[in-house]
Amino acid sequence: MDDCIFCKIINRQLPACIVAEAQKVIVFVSRHNDLLVVPKAHIKNIYDLDPETGNELMTELIKTATATKKGFESDGIYITQANDPAAGQDVFHLHFHVYPRWHHKAKNNVTRVGEQERRATMERVRNFYE
């Protein structure tokens, strides 16, 4: 979709720190330094997700969670997915967030990060992406 920032990232009209790309799914670093697992087709939310794309999305979600834990050497991984503004959805292109989590909770408070941190995250996770 023309005005969708995720579609622009997928079409390489906007730069992004891309960790991995499969046939129907892309994985990149968010502005808050977590990982986003996203269908390449402009699917608005989970109600509209077809099982075939969903299958690949789950496969990449497993890989992203595993690689994020290893790449960050984190103590855990938290996954969220929001549908509709009432649930906090802000970009209306389906996405799963993958957050590294630590016992030392202060480490979990990440606000917006710059290009350099995002590139470091991309490389960290990419190293363990299988």
Place this chain on the structure above:
Amino acid sequence: MDDCIFCKIINRQLPACIVAEAQKVIVFVSRHNDLLVVPKAHIKNIYDLDPETGNELMTELIKTATATKKGFESDGIYITQANDPAAGQDVFHLHFHVYPRWHHKAKNNVTRVGEQERRATMERVRNFYE
């Protein structure tokens, strides 16, 4: 696993408000009145999830999200999945939470509910489970 409460629910050793059951996945109501989408095999967390079970899990997750929104007539759906205690995992059998969400945020604050509310949720969601 012997001491796992989700395994006991799956094996019908503990009662639960079961919404749906597929070959490898079960959906039931949690004690906080949200929906849980759970593999029947004792898979600890997402790092151990095989893609085949993951595929069915995603299919049931899509159905559960859609049926929960319709059944509760909610404004949105929020999905979470925690791995390891650092991320808030408390039952060590993989599960996705599916929460109905409202613009009127007070409606989102559900604490533990009793058998009657859980049965009502089961029926509400079941009616729209396709």
